[in-house]
Amino acid sequence: MLEIDNIHVNYGRLQALRGVSITVAEGEVVCLVGPNGAGKSTTLAAIAGGVTPHAGSIKLQGRSLVGLPPEAITRLGVSLVPEGRHVFATLTVAENLRIGGFQRRDRGGAAADFERMLGHFPRLRERLQQPAGQLSGGEQQMLVIGRALMTRPRLVMVDEPSLGLAPMIVDQVYEILLSLRRSDGLTLLINEQSSKRVLQFADRIYVLRGGRIQLHDRASNLQDGKAIMEAYFGFGEQPAPATGSAALGGVAE
Amino acid sequence: MIGFLQNLIDALSLGSLYALAGLGIGLLFGILRLTNFAHGDFITFGAYALIVPSLDVMATKFIGGWPWYLMLPVVAALVVVMALLSDLLVFRKLRQASAPTLMIASFALGYIIQNTILMVYGARPKAIDMWSNLQQQVAIGELRVPQLQLVTIGATVVLMVGLSLFLGRTSYGVQMRAAAEDFRMARYLGIRANFVIGLAFAISGVLAAMTALLFVSQTGTLSHMMGVPLMLFAFIATVIGGMGSLVGAVVGGFAVGFVSVMLQAYLPEDLRSFRDAFVFTVVIVVLLFRPSGLVPTKALAQRV
Amino acid sequence: MNDGRLMRFAREWWPVVSLGLGLVLIVAVVSQLGGDQTSVTLTEMLIRMVVVIATYLFIGNSGILSFGHVGFMCIGAYAAGWATCNPAWKQLMLTGLPVFLREEEYPFLLAVAGGGALAAVVALIVGFAIMRLSGIAASIATFAFLAIVNSVYSNWDSVTAGTSSIIGIPQVVGPWEALAFVLLSMVVAFVFQKSRYGLMLKASRDDEVAAKASAVDIVKVRLIAFVASAFLVGMGGALYGHFLGVLTVDIFYMGLTFITLSMLVVGGIGSLFGAVVGVLAVTLVVEVLRALEAGITVGGNKIALPQGAQEIGLGVIMVLILLFRPAGLTRSREVPWPFVRRGAKPAGEPAEHAQPAE
Numbered sequence: 001m002l003e004i005d006n007i008h009v010n011y012g013r014l015q016a017l018r019g020v021s022i023t024v025a026e027g028e029v030v031c032l033v034g035p036n037g038a039g040k041s042t043t044l045a046a047i048a049g050g051v052t053p054h055a056g057s058i059k060l061q062g063r064s065l066v067g068l069p070p071e072a073i074t075r076l077g078v079s080l081v082p083e084g085r086h087v088f089a090t091l092t093v094a095e096n097l098r099i100g101g102f103q104r105r106d107r108g109g110a111a112a113d114f115e116r117m118l119g120h121f122p123r124l125r126e127r128l129q130q131p132a133g134q135l136s137g138g139e140q141q142m143l144v145i146g147r148a149l150m151t152r153p154r155l156v157m158v159d160e161p162s163l164g165l166a167p168m169i170v171d172q173v174y175e176i177l178l179s180l181r182r183s184d185g186l187t188l189l190i191n192e193q194s195s196k197r198v199l200q201f202a203d204r205i206y207v208l209r210g211g212r213i214q215l216h217d218r219a220s221n222l223q224d225g226k227a228i229m230e231a232y233f234g235f236g237e238q239p240a241p242a243t244g245s246a247a248l249g250g251v252a253e
Numbered sequence: 254m255i256g257f258l259q260n261l262i263d264a265l266s267l268g269s270l271y272a273l274a275g276l277g278i279g280l281l282f283g284i285l286r287l288t289n290f291a292h293g294d295f296i297t298f299g300a301y302a303l304i305v306p307s308l309d310v311m312a313t314k315f316i317g318g319w320p321w322y323l324m325l326p327v328v329a330a331l332v333v334v335m336a337l338l339s340d341l342l343v344f345r346k347l348r349q350a351s352a353p354t355l356m357i358a359s360f361a362l363g364y365i366i367q368n369t370i371l372m373v374y375g376a377r378p379k380a381i382d383m384w385s386n387l388q389q390q391v392a393i394g395e396l397r398v399p400q401l402q403l404v405t406i407g408a409t410v411v412l413m414v415g416l417s418l419f420l421g422r423t424s425y426g427v428q429m430r431a432a433a434e435d436f437r438m439a440r441y442l443g444i445r446a447n448f449v450i451g452l453a454f455a456i457s458g459v460l461a462a463m464t465a466l467l468f469v470s471q472t473g474t475l476s477h478m479m480g481v482p483l484m485l486f487a488f489i490a491t492v493i494g495g496m497g498s499l500v501g502a503v504v505g506g507f508a509v510g511f512v513s514v515m516l517q518a519y520l521p522e523d524l525r526s527f528r529d530a531f532v533f534t535v536v537i538v539v540l541l542f543r544p545s546g547l548v549p550t551k552a553l554a555q556r557v
Numbered sequence: 558m559n560d561g562r563l564m565r566f567a568r569e570w571w572p573v574v575s576l577g578l579g580l581v582l583i584v585a586v587v588s589q590l591g592g593d594q595t596s597v598t599l600t601e602m603l604i605r606m607v608v609v610i611a612t613y614l615f616i617g618n619s620g621i622l623s624f625g626h627v628g629f630m631c632i633g634a635y636a637a638g639w640a641t642c643n644p645a646w647k648q649l650m651l652t653g654l655p656v657f658l659r660e661e662e663y664p665f666l667l668a669v670a671g672g673g674a675l676a677a678v679v680a681l682i683v684g685f686a687i688m689r690l691s692g693i694a695a696s697i698a699t700f701a702f703l704a705i706v707n708s709v710y711s712n713w714d715s716v717t718a719g720t721s722s723i724i725g726i727p728q729v730v731g732p733w734e735a736l737a738f739v740l741l742s743m744v745v746a747f748v749f750q751k752s753r754y755g756l757m758l759k760a761s762r763d764d765e766v767a768a769k770a771s772a773v774d775i776v777k778v779r780l781i782a783f784v785a786s787a788f789l790v791g792m793g794g795a796l797y798g799h800f801l802g803v804l805t806v807d808i809f810y811m812g813l814t815f816i817t818l819s820m821l822v823v824g825g826i827g828s829l830f831g832a833v834v835g836v837l838a839v840t841l842v843v844e845v846l847r848a849l850e851a852g853i854t855v856g857g858n859k860i861a862l863p864q865g866a867q868e869i870g871l872g873v874i875m876v877l878i879l880l881f882r883p884a885g886l887t888r889s890r891e892v893p894w895p896f897v898r899r900g901a902k903p904a905g906e907p908a909e910h911a912q913p914a915e
Contacts, residue, residue: 372865
């Protein structure tokens, strides 16, 4: 469904991505893992139109996305939930949600989806008229996911959904993402720092470091976590962790 | 007491003009981070659209002679076109530019508009008779208030309420507010950048046109530099009120109007011609204590 | 001194020396070849160059756009004019002047220094408030400052003759006098930008948060640049008064502000080279437009641009530069070192900053 072929992205003289190739098939959950500065956010931004690669191609079902403005890419069915949530703090929860639906042709569908989102995230219903800036971190994360879904995407990209949230909340967020994938037929592309979660939820995993893909495999093949750790940190043999893959939980910077 | 109330109404009337002009500027600043130094010249353009192009000192009304229900929309439309053209020709390519670049660009644009008007209409200020019947006074209790001042205040209230409803209740308004808060995120949600920006310029143009009409009625003169002090006071209003906040622009506008009128009324005679200097000094003193303005917004703070 | 140190010294000062030599050459050639009118244009250009260089000192290093420098020019011009013009006339017309100015006549250089000093003092007071504001608010405040100066000077009849003129100022400024001050300003600007304060200021321009975290006192550093800049601009104003012989308040407002800013923008807002080149380029363009306004006769027909074409033309050029070459003609770089080291590539001064920063 999504084919990224050898893209290079620079920020001025800084080479952020040096030939990254990723594919995502319809209905899959693909995760990008890697340390800070590896290029994970840049990859998602490139797909969504926030930055433009100066080489390489990005194709959504055969149609090139490179050079299109972000709003056009969203209308093609790609929705990005950027890092740090980015709720519109001075707008109400209801307004935040509704915004995603404004560009849709089907007003009825948008209204129905609005109700559906409130069904998925009941806590939001209680706070509909409150400014979104007053919500807790977890609630904001629910809000921005719901808001992104209001654009009726086929591909949802989430950048670091666990950042700054308590593990219990993160669990909830992931459960919702996966159930939405099932109920709405979504494809998910997720950036994660924690390889433990990634191993639980992903179908396929890419490990990025230094703007390049260091490792790419099905999650089922990477369950012992060793290969991921090597690719993540970029060196050879590591002493085996005392309690196996559980010790990788929350491998952040 | 009567004198004070009289001055208060004067202040509200003048403040309304500054608030309107400040709103026009604040809108563009909020969404685009653009300090539009050409806004005063949009106002001048709107004013000159009322008369027939000529070098005469006594202006012959053109659109200015039409009935108000035709004149208002037509003048507004003309200024909106000017504003949209400005975006298309100048500001669109400068979307990623730094704040100083945008400032100079708008300054240059304003300079071009000013001098084009100068070329077409001549340098001498022109007298124009707009709604002078509204100079008649109306009695409110013991006060004698020129109708025009009431119209000014009333018109401003209507425009502000209209803008407020637009921003709060319509989907376009929500989009604009979202774009003003986080432009990039708004685009990621499908909001068309150029559309929202065009809308901002258009509304700014409408506000400029209305400001022009009210200003010309009050002063009865046209000059190619008439927009400059208005623009300056409007900017001072936004800075004092708090940049990035529409409420701040309005509060600032009324504050500046209030200070200006009060100084005019209560300064000793020989200092009165320095009134503007005093107003600016008061502003600078206020800024010393509240550099981010009277109505603080989080819009501009850089998070560390 | 051995070769190495001499070379290093030459390389370090090259940007200023090259410009200075170039200007001396230009002035020498033009004043030899040209007549009186050219000499007038040349002098006016050089005086404007003093102002533009001084403005660059502040804007280029701090990244804060200032619209108020012409206000300082006005202050300096009038201060110097008060000092040197005829006491008999002053006692009649400018009764508001303090006695030491009204009844005395002072030498030219002292007057110029006084003009600069008064401007600097005003800058210190006003800057104390303005430099605390954010970049955008500060720029707006400088615009307001320009308006205040204009308003005060237009109305303070007893001291400035209000909207009429101060006359009888000795016209002692010609191209070489103006050039001397240009060279002085260049040296001051260059020394500043290489100094500790210049570096701190540029750091704050590029990243305010990082600069603050490195204990840079941003307000103080901005204020120093602002005051130094105002001092030079004030002197430029003084020169202008002693070039024109007559002073009126309305010459120090929008038109002059626009033309000096356009000179800086066209040349390159981030370098000394840019300031100088900008003045040369814009003067050329304005002279061409002025000639076209006067009209050229082609085969018996007179073709002339309408009045006002100068200003509009300059405005359009400004916009074009901002759209297509925002760092200016010089790309905001200093004069490149032209000599090739054995085996090495010619190195230009690294671009200070490609675009005016936030």
